Amino acid sequence: xxxxxxxxxxxxxxxxxxxxxxxxxxxxxxxxxxxxxxxxxxxxxxxxxxxxxxxxxxxxxxxxxxxxxxxxxxxxxxxxxxxxxxxxxxxxxxxxxxxxxxxxxxxxxxxxxxxxxxxxxxxxxxxxxxxxxxxxxxxxxxxxxxxxxxxxxxxxxxxxxxxxxxxxxxxxxxxxxxxxxxxxxxxxxxxxxxxxxxxxxxxxxxxxxxxxxxxxxxxxxxxxxxxxxxxxxxxxxxxxxxxxxxxxxxxxxxxxxxxxxxxxxxxxxxxxxxxxxxxxxxxxxxxxxxxxxxxxxxxxxxxxxxxxxxxxxxxxxxxxxxxxxxxxxxxxxxxxxxxxxxxxxxxxxxxxxxxxxxxxxxxxxxxxxxxxxxxxxxxxxxxxxxxxxxxxxxxxxxxxxxxxxxxxxxxxxxxxxxxxxxxxxxxxxxxxxxxxxxxxxxxxxxxxxxxxxxxxxxxxxxxxxxxxxxxxxxxxxxxxxxxxxxxxxxxxxxxxxxxxxxxxxxxxxxxxxxxxxxxxxxxxxxxxxxxxxxxxxxxxxxxxxxxxxxxxxxxxxxxxxxxxxxxxxxxxxxxxxxxxxxxxxxxxxxxxxxxxxxxxxxxxxxxxxxxxxxxxxxxxxxxxxxxxxxxxxxxxxxxxxx
Numbered sequence: 001x002x003x004x005x006x007x008x009x010x011x012x013x014x015x016x017x018x019x020x021x022x023x024x025x026x027x028x029x030x031x032x033x034x035x036x037x038x039x040x041x042x043x044x045x046x047x048x049x050x051x052x053x054x055x056x057x058x059x060x061x062x063x064x065x066x067x068x069x070x071x072x073x074x075x076x077x078x079x080x081x082x083x084x085x086x087x088x089x090x091x092x093x094x095x096x097x098x099x100x101x102x103x104x105x106x107x108x109x110x111x112x113x114x115x116x117x118x119x120x121x122x123x124x125x126x127x128x129x130x131x132x133x134x135x136x137x138x139x140x141x142x143x144x145x146x147x148x149x150x151x152x153x154x155x156x157x158x159x160x161x162x163x164x165x166x167x168x169x170x171x172x173x174x175x176x177x178x179x180x181x182x183x184x185x186x187x188x189x190x191x192x193x194x195x196x197x198x199x200x201x202x203x204x205x206x207x208x209x210x211x212x213x214x215x216x217x218x219x220x221x222x223x224x225x226x227x228x229x230x231x232x233x234x235x236x237x238x239x240x241x242x243x244x245x246x247x248x249x250x251x252x253x254x255x256x257x258x259x260x261x262x263x264x265x266x267x268x269x270x271x272x273x274x275x276x277x278x279x280x281x282x283x284x285x286x287x288x289x290x291x292x293x294x295x296x297x298x299x300x301x302x303x304x305x306x307x308x309x310x311x312x313x314x315x316x317x318x319x320x321x322x323x324x325x326x327x328x329x330x331x332x333x334x335x336x337x338x339x340x341x342x343x344x345x346x347x348x349x350x351x352x353x354x355x356x357x358x359x360x361x362x363x364x365x366x367x368x369x370x371x372x373x374x375x376x377x378x379x380x381x382x383x384x385x386x387x388x389x390x391x392x393x394x395x396x397x398x399x400x401x402x403x404x405x406x407x408x409x410x411x412x413x414x415x416x417x418x419x420x421x422x423x424x425x426x427x428x429x430x431x432x433x434x435x436x437x438x439x440x441x442x443x444x445x446x447x448x449x450x451x452x453x454x455x456x457x458x459x460x461x462x463x464x465x466x467x468x469x470x471x472x473x474x475x476x477x478x479x480x481x482x483x484x485x486x487x488x489x490x491x492x493x494x495x496x497x498x499x500x501x502x503x504x505x506x507x508x509x510x511x512x513x514x515x516x517x518x519x520x521x522x523x524x525x526x527x528x529x530x531x532x533x534x535x536x537x538x539x540x541x542x543x544x545x546x547x548x549x550x551x552x553x554x555x556x557x558x559x560x561x562x563x564x565x566x567x568x569x570x571x572x573x574x575x576x577x578x579x580x581x582x583x584x585x586x587x588x589x590x591x592x593x594x595x596x597x598x599x600x601x602x603x604x605x606x607x608x609x610x611x612x613x614x615x616x617x618x619x620x621x622x623x624x625x626x627x628x629x630x631x632x633x634x635x636x637x638x639x640x641x642x
């Protein structure tokens with residue numbers, strides 16, 4: 001019987017395994033995640049990471065858990081290697097691809113777990129770090145000093161089995177394995193692993209030199225293997241339909257494709273789909289794919305942090321940390337998706353410091369509903385009704401406010417409003433309605449700018465949110481209402497609902513047709529005026545030093561500002577899962593204080609007439625001022641003719 005090339009190679013290694021240095025491919029010993037030591041738990045807390053959050057454990061699993069070994073042995077149709085930088089993700093996918101294409105299995109995966117193969121390990125830095133230097137006579141561990149000179153008295157021991165690789169994963173004749181990545185990664189990492197040279201991982205005997213140009217088609221990125229099998233490289237810069245050309249046995253996506261359609265195409269055209277990713281780009285569509293709320297739709301996930309890798313020296317990791325921005329640690333060190341990514345629009349280091357301080361103080365924040373003490377027929381009547389708070393245990397992103405300061409007697413407040421498309425089901429609301437109530441700095445307080453006293457982020461429909469927001473305004477001395485206006489259907493719906501509220505912020509604008517000045521209710525939004533809000537926020541960040549308390553108070557606001565990135569034309573923008581809802585609401589209050597401070601007056605009034613007199617005809621007093629002064633202020637400043 002004529003022996004195949006693969007049989008000859010295996011036979012050669014079986015005969016000479018004691019005498020020869022095995023190739024990188026055959027010497028591969030996958031690792032899994034061991035029980036994490038206490039110092040790693042402490043480091044997680046310092047970095048603001050929680051791998052033991054129940055939602056994460058439900059998907060990743062609690063350590064110890066599988067990583068490289070689990071991935072190699074898995075027969076799941078969809079697999080994900082999610083890890084920090086330099087944790088062996090690409091190497092694992094490379095090993096799996098070569099094994100599928102050749103049917104040749106690394107020594108560690110030919111025998112059951114724990115069985116000594118008798119094959120000597122390579123002596124290199126990685127193996128010394130992982131396995132240590134072993135006495136050549138008795139096999140005892142000497143140390144992990146990878147700088148020690150080779151004197152012939154020690155080695156790194158022998159390869160130990162991790163389990164038998166499933167032969168059902170071998171690529172059938174006539175099938176293909178695809179590798180997708182950026183053009184640069186394909187050129188610098190993947191192609192050299194298969195092409196002759198010092199970086200080649202595949203023994204030349206595995207390449208079918210009878211096809212192409214000695215086994216290669218450089219123009220189309222194809223490597224031919226014996227048995228009519230081929231490896232095809234496709235760059236993400238190509239159109240997504242390149243991944244729909246025909247069916248593949250397996251497809252490996254090295255890092256997240258920028259085009260979501262590539263993932264969809266690969267998932268439907270490959271028997272085995274793998275994503276190999278460090279989540280540099282923050283929370284994107286692949287996060288939704290990996291952490292799907294439906295367990296039946298999730299891929300099989302294998303996760304690793306930089307600290308889990310047996311090949312990474314702690315000193316090397318610390319060197320990496322020194323050149324990383326703090327917001328990069330979650331992805332690059334801990335291998336988790338981070339809300340904070342991209343080119344920062346604001347001073348992210350300062351905001352991150354404030355955010356951590358505010359997390360510690362969150363337990364002191366009041367959560368409460370605003371409850372009117374009487375029924376009302378319209379918003380105008382609302383201002384004459386007493387409003388009390390009902391404290392609750394947590395926010396619900398509907399009608400529960402964060403309260404940082406109770407209303408002060410005689411103090412004026414302004415409520416900035418940003419309107420989004422709400423939904424009855426919170427999970428269906430892409431953005432949040434936001435209300436931010438602030439006051440001007442108190443005399444002698446040392447406060448440098450407007451102070452947040454309460455905030456609300458809500459998924460309620462616009463009509464419902466309008467009433468909840470007005471309840472907050474009424475509670476804070478009938479705060480000046482400054483909603484974003486003149487932009488979109490939902491802003492219009494909000495304005496219709498609250499139109500008869502008597503204390504609106506107004507702006508003077510110019511009519512585009514007649515060029516006459518006109519008074520508009522609310523903050524009139526345009527690209528230029530919206531950018532002004534973000535510049536005012538930037539001024540507040542710059543004016544407050546690192547060592548000073550956070551000027552914003554609201555943790556959702558600070559989180560949004562941390563996530564703000566430089567967008568198109570240099571404008572402030574947010575990432576896919578980020579938002580700027582609270583930032584816009586807060587920015588509006590800064591604008592009002594900066595441009596029209598005379599409009600911000602205390603509107604809390606005391607009734608002069610009987611309680612049963614119709615609210616629409618009640619006369620009021622403001623801080624003891626006569627009625628004609630009150631009416632003059634309301635007409636002159638608000639321009640509403642009330």
